[in-house]
Amino acid sequence: xxxxxxxxxxxxxxxxxxxxxxxxxxxxxxxxxxxxxxxxxxxxxxxxxxxxxxxxxxxxxxxxxxxxxxxxxxxxxxxxxxxxxxxxxxxxxxxxxxxxxxxxxxxxxxxxxxxxxxxxxxxxxxxxxxxxxxxxxxxxxxxxxxxxxxxxxxxxxxxxxxxxxxxxxxxxxxxxxxxxxxxxxxxxxxxxxxxxxxxxxxxxxxxxxxxxxxxxxxxxxxxxxxxxxxxxxxxxxxxxxxxxxxxxxxxxxxxxxxxxxxxxxxxxxxxxxxxxxxxxxxxxxxxxxxxxxxxxxxxxx
Amino acid sequence: xxxxxxxxxxxxxxxxxxxxxxxxxxxxxxxxxxxxxxxxxxxxxxxxxxxxxxxxxxxxxxxxxxxxxxxxxxxxxxxxxxxxxxxxxxxxxxxxxxxxxxxxxxxxxxxxxxxxxxxxxxxxxxxxxxxxxxxxxxxxxxxxxxxxxxxxxxxxxxxxxxxxxxxxxxxxxxxxxxxxxxxxxxxxxxxxxxxxxxxxxxxxxxxxxxxxxxxxxxxxxxxxxxxxxxxxxxxxxx
Amino acid sequence: xxxxxxxxxxxxxxxxxxxxxxxxxxxxxxxxxxxxxxxxxxxxxxxxxxxxxxxxxxxxxxxxxxxxxxxxxxxxxxxxxxxxxxxxxxxxxxxxxxxxxxxxxxxxxxxxxxxxxxxxxxxxxxxxxxxxxxxxxxxxxxxxxxxxxxxxxxxxxxxxxxxxxxxxxxxxxxxxxxxxxxxxxxxxxxxxxxxxxxxxxxxxxxxxxxxxxxxxxxxxxxxxxxxxxxxxxxxxxx
Numbered sequence: 001x002x003x004x005x006x007x008x009x010x011x012x013x014x015x016x017x018x019x020x021x022x023x024x025x026x027x028x029x030x031x032x033x034x035x036x037x038x039x040x041x042x043x044x045x046x047x048x049x050x051x052x053x054x055x056x057x058x059x060x061x062x063x064x065x066x067x068x069x070x071x072x073x074x075x076x077x078x079x080x081x082x083x084x085x086x087x088x089x090x091x092x093x094x095x096x097x098x099x100x101x102x103x104x105x106x107x108x109x110x111x112x113x114x115x116x117x118x119x120x121x122x123x124x125x126x127x128x129x130x131x132x133x134x135x136x137x138x139x140x141x142x143x144x145x146x147x148x149x150x151x152x153x154x155x156x157x158x159x160x161x162x163x164x165x166x167x168x169x170x171x172x173x174x175x176x177x178x179x180x181x182x183x184x185x186x187x188x189x190x191x192x193x194x195x196x197x198x199x200x201x202x203x204x205x206x207x208x209x210x211x212x213x214x215x216x217x218x219x220x221x222x223x224x225x226x227x228x229x230x231x232x233x234x235x236x237x238x239x240x241x242x243x244x245x246x247x248x249x250x251x252x253x254x255x256x257x258x259x260x261x262x263x264x265x266x267x268x269x270x271x272x273x274x275x276x277x278x279x280x281x282x283x284x285x286x287x288x289x290x291x292x293x294x295x296x297x298x299x300x301x
Numbered sequence: 302x303x304x305x306x307x308x309x310x311x312x313x314x315x316x317x318x319x320x321x322x323x324x325x326x327x328x329x330x331x332x333x334x335x336x337x338x339x340x341x342x343x344x345x346x347x348x349x350x351x352x353x354x355x356x357x358x359x360x361x362x363x364x365x366x367x368x369x370x371x372x373x374x375x376x377x378x379x380x381x382x383x384x385x386x387x388x389x390x391x392x393x394x395x396x397x398x399x400x401x402x403x404x405x406x407x408x409x410x411x412x413x414x415x416x417x418x419x420x421x422x423x424x425x426x427x428x429x430x431x432x433x434x435x436x437x438x439x440x441x442x443x444x445x446x447x448x449x450x451x452x453x454x455x456x457x458x459x460x461x462x463x464x465x466x467x468x469x470x471x472x473x474x475x476x477x478x479x480x481x482x483x484x485x486x487x488x489x490x491x492x493x494x495x496x497x498x499x500x501x502x503x504x505x506x507x508x509x510x511x512x513x514x515x516x517x518x519x520x521x522x523x524x525x526x527x528x529x530x531x532x533x534x535x536x537x538x539x
Numbered sequence: 540x541x542x543x544x545x546x547x548x549x550x551x552x553x554x555x556x557x558x559x560x561x562x563x564x565x566x567x568x569x570x571x572x573x574x575x576x577x578x579x580x581x582x583x584x585x586x587x588x589x590x591x592x593x594x595x596x597x598x599x600x601x602x603x604x605x606x607x608x609x610x611x612x613x614x615x616x617x618x619x620x621x622x623x624x625x626x627x628x629x630x631x632x633x634x635x636x637x638x639x640x641x642x643x644x645x646x647x648x649x650x651x652x653x654x655x656x657x658x659x660x661x662x663x664x665x666x667x668x669x670x671x672x673x674x675x676x677x678x679x680x681x682x683x684x685x686x687x688x689x690x691x692x693x694x695x696x697x698x699x700x701x702x703x704x705x706x707x708x709x710x711x712x713x714x715x716x717x718x719x720x721x722x723x724x725x726x727x728x729x730x731x732x733x734x735x736x737x738x739x740x741x742x743x744x745x746x747x748x749x750x751x752x753x754x755x756x757x758x759x760x761x762x763x764x765x766x767x768x769x770x771x772x773x774x775x776x777x
Contacts, residue, residue: 004379006401010338028431037504038496040433041631042489044440049485051445052452053478059470068478077482089438093445096413096421097307099374099406104333162382162398163389189475190482197483308673417673419633439633446675447627491628494593498623499642499689500616506644508637508654 001069001150002094003109005102009160016156017107023115024088030081046078047086047093058186066182071113071149072121072141073187076129076202077194080122087114112152116221121145121187123218129205135188142187143180148225150176155229169229305446306371310363310414317361317415321517322424325412328524332408335528336401342539343393347400349531354407363414372407379403418442423509436505448485455481541604543567543697543725549589551596559585560596561749567697572726574736574757576766577746583729584624586746587699590727591619603696617646620690620724624702626682630674635666635685638674642693653692660692661685664718680711684718691722699727704735733757733767 035043050070057065070090074083091109094100101109121141128137154172158164164172194201311318317325332350339346358365379402386395413421419442422435455477544567551560560582567573575583588594590602592612600607602615620642623629632638636657643653661667664684674682683703690698700719704712716738719726730736736743736757743760745753753760761767 002378004375004382004402005333005337005405006379006398007382013337024434025431028434032433037433037436038493038501040436040505041440041492041496042486043437044442045444045448045485045489045492047437047441048444048448049482051441052448052485053481055449055452055456056474056477056481057456058474085434085437086441088434089441092438093418093442096409097418097442099372099409102333102402102405103329103409104337104405157382161391162386162394163391164385165389168385168389185471186475186478189472190478193472193475193479194482197479201482201486308676312671417633419637440631443631443633443673443675488628491623491625492631494588495621495623495629495631496641497593498591498616498621499693500613500645501641502613502645508640508644508650510650 001113001146001153002091002101003105003112003153003156005104007102007160007162008105008108008156012156012160013104013108016111017104020107020110020115024110027081027084027088027115031079031085033081034079035082043078043082043086044089046074047089050074050086050090051093058182060182066179066186068186068190069146069183071118071145072125072138072183073190075118075122075141075145076125076138076187076191079203080118080126083122084114084118087118090114108153108156112149112156116152116225117145117149120148120218120221120225123214123221126205127211127214127218135192138191139184139188141184143184144222146183147176147180148221150180151225151229155225158229306367307414308417310367311417313362313415315361315363315415316516317357317520319516320415320520321511321513322416322421323428323511323513324517324521324524325416326421326424326428328521329408329412331525332528333405335532336404336408339532339536340397342535343397343400345539346532346535347404349535350404350528351407353527353531354404354411357411358414361411361415363411368407368410368414372403372410375402375406420511423507424511427511444485444488448481448488451484452481542601543569543571543603544590544727545599545601546589547599549586549596549598549600551585551589551594559749560589562598563749563751565744565751567725567727569696570723570725571742572728572740574740574743574760575727575729575746576731576733576736576743576760576764577752581746582749583746584701587621587701587727587729590697590699591616591621593621613646617693618695619697619699620693620695622683622686622690622698622700622703624705626679626686626706627674629686629689630677630682633673634670635661635672635674635677636670639685639689639692642689646693656692656694657688660688663691663722664688678711679706680708680714683707683711683715687718696724697727698722698724699729701729702731703728704730704732731766733761736761 031043050068050073053070054067057067059065071083071087074086077083078086088110091101091114092106095103095106095109121144124137124140124144125134128134131137151173154164154169154176158169191202336346336350355365355369358368376399379399382402383395383399386392386398416424419439422439426432426435459473459477544565546563546565549560549563549565550558552558563582563586565586575586577583585594589596589600589607592607592615595607602611603618605611605615605618607615630638632641636654639657639660640653643656644650648656658667658670661670664687666681666684666688669677669681669685674685677685683706687698698719703715703719707715712732712735716735719728719739726739728736728740740757743755743757744751745760745764745766753763
C-alpha cells in the first residue's frame, strides 16, 4: 500500500504533496487540542507499538498469516486526530529509516493512509460505536481503513498512467479486500482483548455527535474513493466493469461532471486523464475538509 | 534488526556527516525532483546518478555494498509494479519505475546514513514542519526498538509454548497484542512520571539550535547543481 | 537544621479502594542515608512517589520545610531527585547529553549552562564519553549511571533510588554502590539488596502492609526480618 518514488506522475505526486501540507497541519492542530506536549511520549510510544505489533502474526487458515496495520485501532483508542498524527509519524519513519515508501510520495501516502484511511477507519465507530452494532462497526472501520487507502493508491497509480487492465484492477481489488477483511477481524479481536484488560483503553464515541454528518462523511469518503477509481480507469475499461457490476448509474454520477473536464481539455490525452484524476483528488480532499469540520463541531461533547 | 546498522553508519565523522541536516535534506529533495521529472535517456541517467550516489557514499565512508543492498529492500515491491507495467504493454515505464524507485531509496539512504535521525528531525523543525508531529516521531524512534524487542520476546515465549492451533492462534495473537498495548501504555505512564520528576513544565525545551555555515551552503549549492547538470548533459548527448 | 523530609500520617488508597499506605510517619535528616526494606507490594514505591508529588494522599509531607502543594512542586522536584527502577523509561531523550540536560533546561537554565551542568554530572558518574550516544545502546549499568547524572545535574539535596540494582550484574552492582557512596546527598534507597543497604545506609525502615513496622540500624532490621538473601532461614528465628 505504500507508494514508492517513481510510481506516480509528476502532477499527481506534486499536487498531493501540496495538498498534504495543510491537511497534516490541520490534523496536528486538532490533535494538540486534546493532547498537550506532556502526552507526546504516549503518542510516540503508541506509534512504536504499531510498528512492533506488525511482528505478531495472525494465522489465517491455509498456512498464511497477516498482521495489524493499525489505523482503526489507534482511532478507537486515541481518537482520529491523534491517530492520524501517529500514523504520519509512522509513515515518515518507514520512509526515512526503512526505505518503505518514497519521499516525494509522502504526500500521497500520508493522505491515503494517515488522513483518509484513519478517517474511514474511525467513522463507523463514531456512528455506531454506542449501538448494538458496535462490533460490526469496529470490524467495518478496520476493513474500510485498509480498503480506502488501497483504492486511493490504486487510483493514483492509474491516473499516473500505470497500465492496468480490467483484470489486473480486479485482482488488485480482490487482494485488497482480503487484507481489508483481515484488518477488520484483527482490529475487532484486539479491541475486545483490550477491553478485557482495561475498558478505559477504548474510547466511547461522543454523546452529542451528529449521525447525519457522520453518515454523510462516511458515504462521501467511500464514494469519493470508489468514484476516483472509476474516474481514473480508461473509459472503455469502465464500460464493461460498470456493466458487469451493475454500477453503471453510480459511475455516471461521477464521470458526468468529470466528463466536462475531459471535453474541455480533449486535446492532450495525458492532460485529460490527469485533470480527471486531480478533480477526483479535489473531491476527496474537499470531502475530508467537510467531514473534519463536521466531526469537529459535533465530536466535542 | 537493520536500523542498528543505520544508527552506526549515521554516527560517523566524515565531512558529509558534519553538514547541517537542512542542507542535506534540501539537496535530497532537489535530487529526487530532478530524478522524478526525468523522462529521456533513463538508463544512461540512472547509471550516472548511481555513480554520483556511490561517490557520495564513498566520500562519506559509508560501506557501499551495504548501502546498495539496503536500498534493494524496495525491489520486491518495485519489481512487482514494474512487472505490471511490462505486462500492461509499457516496458519503458516498467524500467522507469524500477530505476527511479531504487535510486530514490539510495539517495534517501545517503542522507539517513550520515545524519542521526533526531538531528534530521530537528532540521525539519527548523524549516517549518510541525513540532508536535516531529516530537512524536522522535519518541516513536526512541522506543521503536525497545517495544519491538518486547514483541519479539512475546513471540518467542509463545512459540516455545508451542501454540499453533488455528482459532486459538488468532485469539491468542489478539491477546498478545492487547498485552503489548497495555505494556506500551504503562511505559508511556512511566516516561511521564520520569518527566514530571525532573520538573517538566509542560513544554519541551531543546538543547540545540543548528548553525548553518558556509560549508553547508557550499555543499547545498554543489549538491543541487550536480544532478541538474548531469541530467542536462545526458539529455543533450542522447 | 530542619529535617530534609518530614512525613506525618500519610494515607493513600488506590483507585479501586485498596489501601496502599495506612498512616506512615517518616523523616530524613541532612546527610542521612535510609534504606526502605519490605516485601513487594508493601508500599515502599508508593510511598516514595509521594515525596515529590507524583502521587498525593492524605496527611502531611514536607520537603526541606516546604509543604507538598502544587505551588511548591517545581522547587520540591529540584530538591528531590528520583531515580526509577526502569532506566529505559527514564532516559527518554534521543541522546545522553540531551537527556541529562532535560532537568536543567526545565529549571530555566540557558542552553549553555544546561549543557555544562549535564557534562559535569556525566563526569561525576564517569559517563562523559557517552554524550552523543543513544540511550538504547547503553548497557543496564551505563543507563543507570546516566539516569543518576540526569538527577545530579539538577543539584538536588536528596536522592531517592527505587530498586537501583535491578537489572545489574554483580560488577554493575558494586560499581553502583561505589558511585553512590561518593555522592554527598542524603539518600532514600528502596531496595531488596541487604548488602547495598548495609554498605550505604545508616538507618533502615521496614514496610509491611502499608505501614512502617520497624525502624532502626540496618543490621538490626535485616536480622529481625530475615531480609538477607545470604542468610539461612533458621538464623532469623534467633
